[in-house]
Structures are given as structure tokens and as C-alpha cells.
């Protein structure tokens with residue numbers, strides 16, 4: 001780490017000795033104050049629930065400037081990647097640090113394609129689920145279950161195992177998500193077809209049937225690929241930190257990624273696009289555009305606990321750069337499908353306009369996030385709302401595994417073990433039952 005000439009000094013008003021704390025500089029972004037020796041020297045912990053001011057690791061993968069609304073994967077702006085590369089290029093970049101040249105691109109595609117099928121036993125495992133199970137419940141089980149199938153790539157300390165597990169996960173996630181979908185609607189599974197693009201193959205596994213071939217529509221395949229690119233990584237968010245924490249115990253990569261899937265499920269994280277579309281449908285049922293005013297009133301009422309889903313972000317205090325790209329894709333997809341007058345889309349546009357002008361949202365720097373548009377795009381493509389988060393998980397898998405592998409290869413890596421401020425009862429004796 002690159003040490004700064006400046007040091008921080010921590011002093012105490014009760015006269016206890018002060019302490020110098022080293023500062024490290026990142027290549028861009030805020031410096032960090034190293035507090036690792038704090039407990040040893042002062043007997044005190046820091047307190048930072050929600051990690052508002054705490055860097056949990058050093059990373060060279062993704063950089064976000066929330067105030068500027070900037071997102072870089074390995075230094076490249078998301079806008080350039082979304083328009084000039086495809087998802088597998090992005091995967092290569094996130095995993096290996098550089099974009100592939102032509103040969104590397106060919107080899108990587110071939111490698112991923114070699115792993116798209118899942119063990120045939122997987123379908124019997126799936127059969128144990130109810131048909132109406134939430135796809136994220138199914139995905140948590142299936143991804144965790146992969147470790148039972150691939151014993152030859154579960155040693156997290158072996159770099160070769162880590163690489164094989166990464167490729168397997170990237171290659172098999174579309175197959176698993178499509179299987180979860182097919183199972184839920186009672187249709188036969190469609191096997192992967194490796195001469196299609198990553199996104200095209202996924203869409204075929206979703207929408208083809210044995211009696212009817214799926215003819216990929218370029219605009220929709222491009223939209224799906226863009227959804228994958230925009231969701232591929234987002235530095236140390238809740239699910240990525242979960243994967244790192246889970247993996248820090250030395251567990252196998254499939255188990256660590258399953259933990260990420262479980263975390264992503266929550267409505268404040270990956271479940272937001274599903275929650276956003278459900279919200280739009282509710283407003284539509286209430287009366288649509290006419291009722292936006294009433295809905296916004298509820299959102300502003302702090303006693304109501306109603307939130308404008310798809311708005312606000314822990315890190316972006318500006319327009320989410322992914323939202324801009326997804327908004328563009330949204331227009332493209334809806335016009336390709338002749339859905340420009342779709343009532344839910346019109347409602348979303350009206351809601352966005354009002355929220356961007358309203359003092360409540362402006363003063364809190366609440367802008368639409370990527371989920372606000374990705375739900376509309378996916379719905380137009382024909383993806384059921386309950387599958388949105390599973391598609392997010394599919395795309396984020398590469399980010400999770402790249403971050404996990406980076407952590408394991410970091411010489412400073414330790415098992416994650418946060419501390420606490422204890423505020424419970426002091427030591428006391430168990431009274432006999434008659435005295436309780």
C-alpha cells in the first residue's frame with residue numbers, strides 16, 4: 001500500500017496517550033486511515049455500523065465516485081464498456097485485469113462455452129422445490145449445491161481451482177437461472193447452445209421450447225448483454241462484502257457465491273428492481289399517472305415507510321451512470337417492440353420527472369438508480385418480475401468471484417471478524433425457576 005507522508009493523530013480528552021495512525025493513498029478516491037493497531041494500543045474499537053466510513057479491504061477491480069456519478073471497471077468507464085465491449089469481454093477484464101485481445105477473446109469464449117452445461121443430476125435436485133418457489137430461493141440452493149458436484153475445484157487456496165470455479169460459475173449461471181424459470185412454468189429445460197452469444201444463449205434457454213425455436217432479436221439480446229455488463233460488479237456492496245466475508249473462512253467458492261445470492265435477494269439491494277416494478281404496478285392499479293401526487297405524498301410521509309423504489313443509492317449522490325445507459329436501452333427496447341405507449345413505462349417516465357424536480361428528492365440527492373429502468377426493460381423482454389433478481393445474480397457472479405479471488409490472493413487477507421460495542425446485561429447469575 002502506498003503510505004502518505006501525512007499521519008493522523010488520535011488524542012483523548014482524558015489525558016490517555018495519543019496515537020499516530022498511518023494514512024494510505026489509493027490511486028484515486030479517498031485515502032484511508034489505518035486503524036489496525038488501535039485496539040492493541042488503546043484497548044478501544046472503532047464504531048461504524050453500516051460501514052459508512054470503513055474500507056474493509058484494498059481492491060483494484062472497481063472504482064465508484066458517487067458524487068460525480070462515475071463507475072470504472074479496472075479503470076475503464078462503464079459507458080465505454082457498455083457501448084464497446086460485450087459481457088464476456090467485461091468478465092475477462094474483471095477477472096484478469098485487462099481487456100482481451102482477439103486471441104484471448106476467442107480462447108475465453110471457448111473456455112466459458114465448454115462449461116455451460118450442468119451435471120444432469122442438477123435437474124433432480126431442482127425437482128425437490130415447489131413449482132411456485134421464489135427463483136432466488138431456488139438459486140441460493142442450486143449455487144450452493146454446485147459445490148457438491150465439482151469437488152475438483154473447491155480448494156480456495158489453489159489458484160487453478162479458483163480459476164476453474166470462476167469459469168464454471170460464469171458459464172453455468174445462465175443455465176441455472178433458465179432452468180429455475182422453466183421449472184416454475186412447467187416447461188422442459190432447454191440445453192445450452194454454444195454457438196450463440198452469452199446473452200443470446202441465455203435468452204434461448206429461457207424462451208425456446210422443444211417444439212418451437214427461439215429466434216434471437218438483436219436489440220433484445222444487446223439489451224440483455226447490457227444489463228449483464230452494468231450489473232457485473234459494484235465494488236464493496238452488501239452482497240460482495242458477504243461473499244468476501246463468507247470466503248474469508250476458507251469455504252469453497254460455490255458456497256461463498258451462494259451467500260452472495262442470498263444477500264442480493266433483499267429489497268434494499270438486488271431485489272429493488274422487482275420491488276420497483278411491483279410499485280409501478282400498484283400505482284397503476286391505484287389509477288396510474290393521475291395518482292402519482294398521492295403516492296409521492298406517502299413517500300414523503302416519514303410515518304408511512306413507503307419508499308420510491310429505484311430511487312436513491314448509498315454511494316451515488318448523483319445520477320447513477322448505469323441508470324443513464326439503462327434508460328437509453330429502455331427506449332431502444334420499447335421502440336423495437338412497439339411498446340412506446342406502454343402505460344407502465346409512461347408512468348415510470350412521469351414519476352421520474354416529478355421526483356427529479358421535487359424538493360424532497362433534490363435536497364436528499366435521490367436520483368433514479370439502474371433498477372428503476374432495468375425492471376421495465378426486462379418486463380418488455382418477457383422476463384417475469386420474480387426472475388429479475390436472479391438475472392442480477394447471474395450478472396454479478398463475475399464480480400463476486402473476481403473480488404473473492406482478489407481477496408484470497410492478497411497477502412494481507414485474514415478471516416473477517418468485526419467487533420462490537422456490547423450494551424447488554426453485565427455478568428449475572430441464573431436465578432432458580434421459582435425466583436424468575
Ligand SMILES: CC(C)(COP(=O)(O)OP(=O)(O)OC[C@H]1O[C@@H](n2cnc3c(N)ncnc32)[C@H](O)[C@@H]1OP(=O)(O)O)[C@@H](O)C(=O)NCCC(=O)NCCS
Nearest residue numbers: 267268269272299307308309310311312313314364369371
Ligand atoms: C438504496 C438505499 C437503501 C440507500 O440508503 P441510504 O444510503 O442508507 O440512504 P438513507 O436511507 O440514509 O436516505 C437518506 C434520506 O433519503 C430518504 N430516502 C432514501 N431513499 C429513498 C427512497 N427511495 N424514497 C424515499 N426516500 C428515500 C431517507 O428516508 C432519508 O431521509 P431523511 O434524511 O429525511 O431521514 C435507499 O435509497 C433505498 O432504500 N432506496 C430504494 C431501494 C432501491 O432502489 N435500492 C436499489 C439500490 S441499487
